[in-house]
Each structure stands twice: as C-alpha cells, then as structure tokens.
Amino acid sequence: MTFFRRALGATALATAAALLSACGSTKPQPAPLESFKPSQVITTVWSKRVGSIDTPISLAVTKDAVAWASEDGQILSVDIKTGQERWRADAKAKLSASVGSDGRYAAVVTTDNELITFDQGKVLWRERLPGRVITSPLVAGERVFVQSVDRSVRAYDVLDGRWLWNYQRPGGDPLSLSTPGLLSAFRDTLVVGQGARFVGLDPLKGTPRFDFSVSTPRGTNEVERLADLVGPGARADDEICVRAFQLSVACVEMNRGSLRWTRPQSGTQAVAADDTTVVGADGADRLSAWKTENGEIRWRVDRFTHRKLSAPAIWGKLIAVGDFDGELHILSLDDGRTVARVSLDDPLIAAPVVSDGLLLVATRSGTLYALRAN
Template sequence: MGAGSGWAARGAGVLLRRTAVVAVAAALGGCSLWGGSGAKPVPADLGANVPVLGVRQAWTARVGTPVGTPLEVHAAGNTVTIASADGVVAAIDARTGGDVWRVSLAEPLAAGVGSDGRTAAVATRSNALVVLDAGRERWRQSLGAQVFTPPLVAGGRVFVLSADRTVTAFDASTGRKLWTQQRSGEALILRQAGVLRAVGDTLVVGLSGRMVGLNPDNGTVRWEAPIASPRGTNDVERLVELVGRTSREGDSVCARAFQATVGCVDTVRGGVVWTQAASGSEGIHGDEQTLFGTESNGVVTAWRRSDGTRTWTTERLKHRRLTAPLLLGRSVVVGDDSGLVHLLSRTDGSPLNRLPTDGSPIGAAPVVAADTLVVVTRNGAVYGFRPE
C-alpha cells in the first residue's frame, strides 16, 4: 500500500552567533512568536472532538530519555529512524513498532537522523559526524563547527551542513572527506534544522536566505535562488535562514525562510518561481497542487503551488505552538505543544480528527511510513496511528 493511500480513502529556533549563544536574540525570537507582550496568549477551546476521519493508535514505542528536543524523524520504506538528544538511535518498523535495530552512542546529539534506509548519520554536540551501518558504528569524523541539520545520506556519500554555513561531503563507506564548500553569511544563525536534500543530480542547500544548487561530485555552485534577503539594521533583524522541512514535486522545491517568506524554486533553471510573505518558523509540506504551513501564531495556511496564491487559512489552532505540517491523503497533520495531533482537511482546514499522545509537546514534524502516521513527543514516546 502506497504512503497515504489508506488515509485518502477514508517553535521558533534559538539564535546563535558563530562562536557563542546570544541570550537576547533568543528572547527576541520568543517575542516574535507571541507578539512581544511577554505573556503567552491562551489558545481557544477546541471543543469536542468529532472524528470525521477514523484513526486508531496501532502501536507505541520509546526512544531515549527526555533530554532536550527530539531530533528529526527519517522515514524510508517501512522504517522510521529516530534519535534522541541523549544519544539513542533507533530504526523502528512502522508496521509493528518494533526495533529493526537500536544503539546507544552514550553521548549527546545535536542533529539527526539522516539515512538511506541502511546507513544512518547523526552529529554529536562535540562536533563529530557519526555514521552507522545497521546499528553498528562504521566511522566518525570531527567537524569544524556545530551541526543542527540532519546529515543527508545519498549516492554513497554523506553530506553535512554546518552552522558556519559550510557544506562537506564524505565517502559513506570510508569516511574520507571528498570536498568542502563554505559560504559567509550574517553573524547570527538558527539553532534549527536547515535545508539539505538531493534533487536529481543536484545537492540543494539552504545558505542564509538562498536556495543553492551544488554539484554533489565536487561542491561547485550550479545556481542560486534568493527566497529572502536580509533586512533591518542589526544582526537580529537581518537574520535570514531557510528552514526544513521542504516540499519537492519533480523539479520544484518549495521552502520557508524563517519569519520572512515562503517560496518555490525551479531547480532546473535555478530560478525563483514565486515568494509570498509569511511569518513562520517551521517548514512546509505539500503536493503538486497545494503547499501547507504553520505560522508562528498557530494559524495554518494553504498556498497554491503554481503561483503562491493563498487558498485558505484557519485560526482554529491559533496560539498553539505547531510543528511543520505533513500532507497525508486528505489530511494536513500538525502536532501542538499540548501533545495533540490535529488532522485538518486539505481543502479548507476544517477538523477531521484529533489524536492524544502523552501530554508533552509533539517534538518533531510528523512522518508517514508503511501507511502509518508516526509522531514523536518531547518525552521520547513514539506513536504509530493508522486509518480505520
């Protein structure tokens, strides 16, 4: 059964300087989320849950202990690969919730997981890239800077986007460094996953507010497309970064620039198709017709992929900290900071169902594998849901 077939049938990043944390910048980032008043607005009551789309909890699992924020979840085939901040990396069979393999690296992690279905890669807080083969450490390499974006494992190589805006390629088998491409940028960066993905024979990377196409064989730049440009007079106001997740359909890749814009790029000619102002901090998702995103105030928005025209918005989840969305069949799936998973209609944002978890915030964007919706909470619980 194809991903989403059964479903169709029935926070803000912390800002860092290159060398040190800037506390005032983190505080300002919080103000941008909640309107600058210093008090979090109270979300509206959701009312009774009236399921329009039947969904059941199929299984639960755990990964690591509740230390920090859970890292990104990677889905490939029937397997989801998950890492915890305290160093546990697990590949879980989405059909059963059982482990395919699990390992504890016994050291804190900063980014992960990247995987091609067998080889998995994570970055530690001590700036080491660790590559695993079926749960066994294959090799590790020291990195020159912190990493917040999950490494990309593709084409027999491991690609890393570091916080100093350096892109590095390693041989996946041996760990040999193949090439490095470095780009200067603004003084501040986000402690948040950026853009790093393969599109055909091009490595697509977010560097500041630009989507950049690199030759994966040698790191040379093929094209650059600006999604957003720095504005303002100080470092905080001038911060501009592309954030994951992204939406790819053929040669079209669409992404969000933190608290600035949403836009789409034609990766063949390397040109911007359109951009629209949007004040969000999480990535976007969609298909060939529509893109979906969650704004920093909890408003969920849909845009027409062809030209960026806004097709609907809903304020039903306003003032709830939402994850990046997942388009799954007829549903747009988002998690919130109270541990609820919301299924909204892709056509108008109306509620289809609401799924409880353990009460801690949903800590990563939902994914789908083996027709199973997989979500991870901040407390390390993993849930698998299926359509009834």
C-alpha cells in the first residue's frame, strides 16, 4: 500500500488510495470482465516461487537471468529461458526494498535499513543506511546505488561496501511519496527522481549533469502538490518515459537531457513504452496510449475502470496489464482490443518485464511466471 510521509519525519500521513478517493461513502465498483473471443494464445514456459510478497518489488532482469525476492528475505536468481535456478540467498531479515542485480552481484535493503550485497548468493557486506528505503537498489558499474524515501541517493563500491558519495537536491518538497521511485541508468548517466524533477547524475561523482521538471505540481495543500516520479522508468530507444504521480506522463530525450513532451494524466502506476507507443492507466484505470515521438493520443479504453490495474508492459505487438483479481489482460498494441486473458495465482506485485521474447510477471504469492505469446 502507498503512503505519504514527511521527507525527514517518521509518521505516514495516509494511504494514497484514501487520499485520492472521493469523500462519499460509496466505493466505485470495478468493471465486470468483458466477454471476448481470444485471438492470441499465451502459454506458460516456466514458473518459480519464493515466499509471499506484500510490498511492491522490482524484477532484476539482466541479459540471461532474472532475480526477485520474498518479503522475508528469500532471494532467487534463475535462467530466463529455462527457469533453472542459478543461485539462491537468504537475507535473514524482512525486506523493505528488493532486489537489484547486474547478474552477478545483487543488493536488497531490510526493514532495519540495512543494505546487504551478495556475490552469486553469498553475502559480501552489510551497511547500515541513514533512512528508510523502498526503491530497489540499482547495481551497475561495480557500484550499488540506493535511493531513500527522503529522495537522497547514495553510492557504494560493490566489492567492499565503501561509501562513495551522497546526493540530495537542495530545497526539496516537505512531503515525499513512499512508493518505489525512479532510479535507473542510461549509458553512463544515473537517472533519479527528485520530486517532480528528472535528474541525471555522474555515477562516479554524484554531481548533476542535468536537472529539470517534467511537470508543475498543482493543488492547495502539500498532498495535492505531490508529483514524485514513479518507478520504474520505461526505456524507449534513446528516451525514458515516466509517470509523475497523480499529475502527468512525460518522455525525456536522454541524449540532450531535455523534456520531449508531457501529457496530463492523474495516474499512480508506472508506464510502459517502446519506440512507437507509451501506455499508462489513470486513477480510474482508463488505459491510454500515446505516440512516443510527440505524445499524440493513439487510443483510450475504459473497459477496466476501477480494476486497480498494474503497471503495463509492451510485449512486441501486445500490451500486458494485471488487475486486482489476478487476471492478466493481453491487449493489441494497435488499438487496445483484448486478445487474451491469463488467470494468475494472485495480483501482480511488480511491473511486468519483457526479456528475450518472454513476459515475466511476479505475483503477491511470490510466483514468477515466464509467458510466451504463440
């Protein structure tokens, strides 16, 4: 569940769902599942399970492996093509953020604010962090990057845990969104969210290369003005597209470090993107698709209203998006038609990821499915 909290405080104010819902007592009813004639066959290539997961995670996908973790600290890395186990680890603690990996090294953060780094499943080092972390660490370039709830970003040497630098943009907002934020890499630039600002850092020094706002927060109070960038960002060739919480969707031209376009949409989940299309759902679960090049609308569908849609994934000519009931909806990228539906063992707990033609989806029960479109 999503919380707001003061950047330097310790008390959660309220859940996002409660603050974004209407004041009336009647809860919106989810749209019923539509009837349709399937035109796409989806098969399960393999599935693996760790323990249950109650808080959002990220799937750590590299060239040939994927790693994920349960809330109680069980970490598993498997071969993407076969599902064969590569290594397994146990953090021996409840996790608040999991898991970041470059294929060899992996990092998680415990609820006691301890950063633990592994080498092929064996503990390398542990380091106490100064604040709470819920965004999965990023492991890249023999460094571990960690973003705290107060938006500060710290870098450590992956081999020995040596602290390298800390970055926090001055003059931050009084509130921050306690949900996984933007922390990724584009070539030799570390990309982080600082409120509604999109910041590119030198990963060696922690100094800014560019810094600009993707949206202008609006509202009469601190909660209404929250516009943190929601992770993960969606890579589309030389662009990264991102959601500004409850405000807009935007695409950034990374070679220039500048905003390409932004469009209003009051959603809370991350978006998906490829070189033609950006897809995301608004707060009422109306799904929209925009042209990546200029932000022009391609189509909208409202068949899934109030079904609590997950972040989507673009899967070749398909779109995959989960709902609150454990249904995975497969749509046509061209026009949003439903072409297939897959029943999972639980709702999604991570943004779906596409790798080597397979769709990887993780559920609250801790099951990771690798699906193929035939």
